[in-house]
Amino acid sequence: MKIWFKTCCCICCVSLLLTGCWNKRELNELAIVAGLGIDKIDDQYSVTIQVINPSAVAGSKTGGSLAPVATYTIKGKSLFEVFRRVTLVSPRRLYASHLRVVVIGEEAARAGIGHMLDYLSRNYLFRTDFYILVSKQTQAADIMRTLTILEKIPSNKLYASLEATSRAWGATAKVTLDELINEIGTVGKDPVLGIIRIVGDKEMAGLQENTQKIQGNVLLQYDGMAVFHNDKLIGWLNEEEGKAYSYITDSIRSTVEVVPCPQSEGTITLKVLSAKSKIKGFVMNNQPVGAIEVKVQADVGEVSCSLDLTQEATIQQLEKEMEKYLKEQLEHTVQKAQETFHIDFLGMGSTIHRANPKQWKLWKENWDHHFEQMQISVHVDVQLRGMGRTTNTYEVKQ
Numbered sequence: 001m002k003i004w005f006k007t008c009c010c011i012c013c014v015s016l017l018l019t020g021c022w023n024k025r026e027l028n029e030l031a032i033v034a035g036l037g038i039d040k041i042d043d044q045y046s047v048t049i050q051v052i053n054p055s056a057v058a059g060s061k062t063g064g065s066l067a068p069v070a071t072y073t074i075k076g077k078s079l080f081e082v083f084r085r086v087t088l089v090s091p092r093r094l095y096a097s098h099l100r101v102v103v104i105g106e107e108a109a110r111a112g113i114g115h116m117l118d119y120l121s122r123n124y125l126f127r128t129d130f131y132i133l134v135s136k137q138t139q140a141a142d143i144m145r146t147l148t149i150l151e152k153i154p155s156n157k158l159y160a161s162l163e164a165t166s167r168a169w170g171a172t173a174k175v176t177l178d179e180l181i182n183e184i185g186t187v188g189k190d191p192v193l194g195i196i197r198i199v200g201d202k203e204m205a206g207l208q209e210n211t212q213k214i215q216g217n218v219l220l221q222y223d224g225m226a227v228f229h230n231d232k233l234i235g236w237l238n239e240e241e242g243k244a245y246s247y248i249t250d251s252i253r254s255t256v257e258v259v260p261c262p263q264s265e266g267t268i269t270l271k272v273l274s275a276k277s278k279i280k281g282f283v284m285n286n287q288p289v290g291a292i293e294v295k296v297q298a299d300v301g302e303v304s305c306s307l308d309l310t311q312e313a314t315i316q317q318l319e320k321e322m323e324k325y326l327k328e329q330l331e332h333t334v335q336k337a338q339e340t341f342h343i344d345f346l347g348m349g350s351t352i353h354r355a356n357p358k359q360w361k362l363w364k365e366n367w368d369h370h371f372e373q374m375q376i377s378v379h380v381d382v383q384l385r386g387m388g389r390t391t392n393t394y395e396v397k398q
Contacts, residue, residue: 031092034069035101035155037140038116040108041075045116047082048073048141049094050155057152065208068152071144079119099130100159102177103196105140109226109233117184117231120177128177131162134226134233136197143196146205149216158220162194165222170252171242172222184231187360188349188367191228192245195236197221229343237333244333247294247326248346250277256301259325262317266305270298270322273385281351283359290348290376292330298322299386309387319382326380334376344371 037048049072056066072089076082086094102120104113120126135143144154151157166174172194175183183191198205200218209217225237225245237245246252252275258267280291300309300318308314337346349367353360363370 029092030095031090032098033094033096034098034153035103035144035158036099037103037105037135037142037144038079038108039105039139039141040111044075044077045079045082045108046073046075046141047079048144049086050144050153051090051094052098052153067147067208069147069154071141073141079116080123094125096125097127099126100155101131101133101162103133103135103140103143103158104193105135106137106233108140109134109228112232113228114184114231117177117181121181126177130177131159131194132175132177132180133158133162133194133196136195136223136226136236138198138202142198142202142205143220146198146218146220147208147211148220149211154220158196161220161222166251167253168255169243170246170255171224171239173225173242173245173251184228186347186350187364188344188351188353189347190230190343190345192237192345193226193228195223195226197223227341227343227345229341234343235341237336240329241333241336244329245346247275247277247330248279248292248333250275252277257298257322257325259318259321261303261305261307262314262321264305264307266303268300268305268307268318268321269302270318270384271301273297273299279347279351281348281355283352283356288348288352288363288370288374290351290374292334292376292378294326294330294378294380296322296326296380296382297385298382300384300388315384319384322382323380326382327378330378330380334378338372338374338376342372343368348374348376
């Protein structure tokens with residue numbers, strides 16, 4: 001009798017821990033959000049929500065000519081209001097856990113992105129591993145409505161392309177929500193985001209015809225970086241300046257550099273295998289001083305001039321040419337930060353803060369002014385490791 005009573009008590013206690021599926025949501029009741037485009041029109045947000053069309057993406061015969069995604073554009077005074085108002089047009093409840101990218105329109109970015117970040121970080125429906133971009137010379141809505149080749153879902157294309165270019169080129173910024181919020185809150189460092197723009201005929205962007213040709217009429221292309229002061233967009237970095245920024249901030253994983261041939265016409269293409277950067281800041285004679293050190297290892301990728309790559313002197317000349325080229329690019333970007341934007345998006349202030357917290361307290365409130373006057377030296381060290389599968393250059397018979 002006692003054993004039976006104890007067994008019943010154990011069963012009852014365990015059953016209390018079984019919650020069941022009290023908040024289950026079936027897949028056919030959800031609209032899976034792949035991307036968001038946020039624009040600002042007057043005093044309202046205009047949000048374009050890119051939702052996956054399961055029938056088209058599955059590739060079944062019933063999918064036929066259906067578009068792989070659908071978009072809903074809703075206006076509201078806040079993003080929270082927009083996501084509730086979307087129920088007026090969407091037959092399914094939005095599910096944002098698979099969100100890949102958020103594209104912010106240029107006008108909205110210039111007005112300030114703080115309120116957007118507050119909603120995206122506060123709402124438990126959103127994960128924080130999606131990328132945030134800025135659209136240039138076009139609205140974010142147009143980006144969301146552009147159908148792409150190879151990837152059926154445009155937001156997946158944006159995500160995959162950003163991953164690929166960060167590994168192989170390094171001229172744009174790959175920034176998640178957490179990283180952006182951290183940069184905005186970091187003393188002595190202003191944030192930078194990647195730029196996305198439309199190349200081609202915008203009228204064809206949302207048509208299936210754009211994906212049914214060998215070369216589409218419209219492409220989504222990354223194009224440098226957007227520079228912010230606090231949470232407001234203030235300007236752009238072009239492709240070369242964006243790559244230089246990546247060198248400075250130790251974000252280059254691999255890339256390619258084309259430098260002039262030493263003592264002859266033509267160019268040499270060098271494949272960067274690794275790049276390690278350090279930013280140092282210190283106080284000298286009551287003035288801020290900075291130093292940027294970059295160490296690069298590279299291989300020879302292509303030669304379009306006559307060179308004897310078996311000679312050590314030739315290799316040293318190539319290293320010096322690349323060091324000179326990279327130093328000029330980095331110094332140009334530093335100069336643009338100090339003389340064009342007048343803000344520290346390089347993170348020099350953070351190094352001063354770590355090196356001399358006491359002095360930083362005196363400069364903190366007026367750091368941008370001190371940054372403009374800051375002496376920043378750039379040192380680049382290049383080592384060539386390999387010549388590829390051949391050491392000699394090909395000569396064309398005359």
